[in-house]
Amino acid sequence: MKTETITLPGDVPGNAIELRVLRFEGGDANAPTAYLQSSLHGGELPGQAALHFLVPLLEKAKAEGRIAGDITIVPQANPIASNQWQAYQHLGRFELFTQTNFNRAFPLLPDFDTSGLLDIDAPVPLAERLKATLLRLALPHEIVLDLHCDDQSENYLYIHQDFLADMLDLAAALGSKAILSWDSTADAAFEEACAYPVLQLSADARDMKRRAVTTVEFRGLADVDFETGWSDAQGLYRFLVHRGVVRDDGETLSASFDGPVTPLSHVEMVRAPQGGMVLYHVVPGDEVREGDSLVTIVTRPGDASGDVTLTAPQTGRILTRRSLRYVRRGDDLLKLLGSRLSAVAKRPGALEA
Structure with missing residues (x-):
């Protein structure tokens, strides 16, 4: 493994950030290549834990001559977000100066030529230069896995509908419980920016069986421990072997994905009609029927007449x-x-800010 450090100058003198890039050189020029990054939102650590345990597996494979395709890993993809704290609270989702989600507004390139992307010392804000740098690292690879997590959640994936048929193997390898399929690039998330040049190719030129571009949601923020980190690392490794990036005769993908595949238009985002204390009736993974109680908001503690109970707008699964x-x-x-179109009107793009 080779370690590269990319230093990006900060926006004022005396400040800079460093990206640690781990590279495994493959021995087969015809093998697919892979890029994996985690913690684009700074404090989302389940993916970082998975990569921490994956690296030793890849080092062993490298020592034994079993790395077929080049692999690039960026375990801490956003030092800006990692360093955003206020009043003892980590705030890594939005860039504090602009309030922009770090996983939005990536450049959408018409092809794989990254020469026009911003240089690391271009006269623009650091967050924009970081996005260009990450995209420059990722786009040369056919497999791009952006590892995130939700708040409290099951393990799930976001996959563009054109990649979906050929990426069920990833869902099986990772033990994903659900897939959210999308077809809009309205918000230009990192996954969208990496998929965009592929989608500009003609259907016969895409070679989708070699490609995989996705956002992986490794459960919730607190799901960071030895057991889950090791299990997720094994899932990533199993997928890389299955796709031919790594050779390992002792590793096979025997499971299949049997969870729901849900278009974003069929996802019900249940929102609070009033502020207050939240009492949940359900947990992630629960199957509910239309009309079942989901959550009660207590608006006047001690006065039950102020309670607001929200019910399921349709039958489905709590993710x-x-x-x-x-x-x-x-x-x-x-x-x-x-299982049907949400009754709530949605703008195109991401489900959340």
Whole structure:
């Protein structure tokens, strides 16, 4: 393994960030290549734990001459977000200066030519230069896995509908419980920016069986421990072997994905109509029927007449919920995977800010 450090100058003198890039050189020029990154939102650590345990597996494979395709790993993809703290709370989802989600507004390139992307010392804000740098690292690879996590959640994937048929193997390898399929690039998340050049190719030129581009949601923020980190690392390794990036005769993908595949338009984002204390009736993984109680918001403690109970707008599966138990009016509370179009009008793009 070779370690490279990319230093990006900060926006004021005396400040800079460093990206640690781990590279495994493959021995087969015809093998697919892979890029894996984690912690684009700074404090989302389940993917970082998975990569921590994956690296030794790849080092062993490298020592034994079993790395077929080049592999690039960026375990801490966003030092800006990692360093954003206020009043003892980590705030890594939004860039503090602009309030922009770090996983939005990536450049959408018409092809795989990255020469026009911003240089690391271009006269633009650091967050923009970081996005260009990550995209420059990722786009040369056919497999791009952006490892995230939700708040309290099952393990699930976001996959563009054109990649879906050929990526069920990833869901099986990772033990994913659900897939959310999408077809819009309205918000230009990292996954979208990596998929975009592929989608500009003609159907016969895409070679989708070699490609995989996705956002992996490794459960919730608190799901960081030895057991889950090791299990997720094994899932990633199993997928890389299955795709031919790594050779390992002792590793096979025997499971299949049998969870729901839900278009974003069928996801019910249940939001708080009023602020208050949250009492959940459900946990991620629960199957509910239309009309079942999901959450009660206590608006006047000690006066039950102020309780507001929200019910399931349709039959489906609870995928995620918020860990906060005190919310504002309009806050997201949970995601419900439905089997029909959501009755709530949605703008194109991401489910959440």
